[in-house]
Amino acid sequence: xxxxxxxxxxxxxxxxxxxxxxxxxxxxxxxxxxxxxxxxxxxxxxxxxxxxxxxxxxxxxxxxxxxxxxxxxxxxxxxxxxxxxxxxxxxxxxxxxxxxxxxxxxxxxxxxxxxxxxxxxxxxxxxxxxxxxxxxxxxxxxxxxxxxxxxxxxxxxxxxxxxxxxxxxxxxxxxxxxxxxxxxxxxxxxxxxxxxxxxxxxxxxxxxxxxxxxxxxxxxxxxxxxxxxxxxxxxxxxxxxxxxxxxxxxxxxxxxxxxxx
Numbered sequence: 001x002x003x004x005x006x007x008x009x010x011x012x013x014x015x016x017x018x019x020x021x022x023x024x025x026x027x028x029x030x031x032x033x034x035x036x037x038x039x040x041x042x043x044x045x046x047x048x049x050x051x052x053x054x055x056x057x058x059x060x061x062x063x064x065x066x067x068x069x070x071x072x073x074x075x076x077x078x079x080x081x082x083x084x085x086x087x088x089x090x091x092x093x094x095x096x097x098x099x100x101x102x103x104x105x106x107x108x109x110x111x112x113x114x115x116x117x118x119x120x121x122x123x124x125x126x127x128x129x130x131x132x133x134x135x136x137x138x139x140x141x142x143x144x145x146x147x148x149x150x151x152x153x154x155x156x157x158x159x160x161x162x163x164x165x166x167x168x169x170x171x172x173x174x175x176x177x178x179x180x181x182x183x184x185x186x187x188x189x190x191x192x193x194x195x196x197x198x199x200x201x202x203x204x205x206x207x208x209x210x211x212x213x214x215x216x217x218x219x220x221x222x223x224x225x226x227x228x229x230x231x232x233x234x235x236x237x238x239x240x241x242x243x244x245x246x247x248x249x250x251x252x253x254x255x256x257x258x259x260x261x
Contacts, residue, residue: 001225001253004030004056006200006236011243017043020051026243027250032057032200032234034101035066037087041094048095055095056232057138057172057198060088060102060126069142070103072126073119073151077105081122085129093133099198101172102126102137104151115151120164127168138198140172143180146207154181155192162195170197174236179204179215186216186223193227202237209237210249221253 005023007016014022017039023031031053036044048055061084063071071081088100102123107115119139126137139161144153152158155178162169173196178185189196201220203213210217224233239246 001221002030002230002232003028003250003253004032004232004234006032006034006234008032008034009236009238012239013242017047020047020053022244024051024053026247028053028235030054030056030232032232032236034059035061036091036095037061041091044091045094045096055097057099057101057234058088058091058095058097060084060100060137062103062105068105069147069150070105072102072122073104073107073115075111075115075118082125082129085122085126088126089130089133089135092130092135096134098135099138099170099172100126100130100135101140101198102169103140103142106147106149107151108149112151116157116161117164119151120161123161123165123169127165136197137169138172139169140174141177141181142174143177145180146177155183155188159192159195171195172198172200175199175201175215175220176204176207176237186220189220189223190227193229196229196231198231198234199224199229200234200236202235207238208240209235209246212240217249218252 005028007019011019011022036058063080071077092100104119123137139158141152141155141158142150175185178188203210203215206213
């Protein structure tokens with residue numbers, strides 16, 4: 001399996017630009033950065049290149065208040081959404097990032113149907129804006145316990161939006177969010193495989209490293225590896241302590257035969 005480190009959550013004991021080298025030294029072979037926009041794109045790209053760690057995923061900017069969790073399904077943020085997509089394209093091009101997570105935002109339940117239709121339209125727009133940078137947009141499901149009023153709180157709704165977007169976007173499958181919704185992550189991964197273009201994981205509950213919660217990661221990683229999925233699998237969790245001291249799970253994952261059923 002191809003493991004990427006989400007540098008917005010891992011190695012936070014270091015400044016962002018130093019996390020690339022730390023992740024490479026720890027054995028990761030790629031990086032993800034939720035919001036790289038605190039530094040110029042060229043500076044982030046140079047740090048990644050020096051570390052020999054390609055960037056495989058970024059998020060589109062989420063507006064003035066990141067707690068709103070995105071812009072793409074919010075009718076009141078159309079101009080800001082377009083601006084965020086062009087900003088994401090600039091960074092995707094500089095970093096060589098092939099995937100951009102375009103988050104929908106929080107929307108009152110009474111407005112969800114219209115917001116989902118708008119989200120599909122904006123994902124299609126995102127595909128057009130990102131294409132010259134060699135990138136594709138992704139949709140991610142966020143569980144309603146951690147992200148109240150998020151526009152896409154389950155995979156059935158995500159499936160609907162992706163269909164309405166006409167194949168313009170892929171699914172970012174997060175093991176932790178699937179578990180928080182009450183699903184079996186291995187089974188849901190198999191069920192949604194045809195649209196999955198990126199995977200992330202954390203244990204549940206707690207959203208910490210594998211082995212700190214109740215998830216059977218041997219089974220989950222077996223499902224991913226045995227499926228033929230050839231994309232990146234991102235460690236996106238909150239380390240309980242220093243990141244490097246909580247990587248006991250990595251040797252078994254990289255020796256992927258351990259997880260074959």
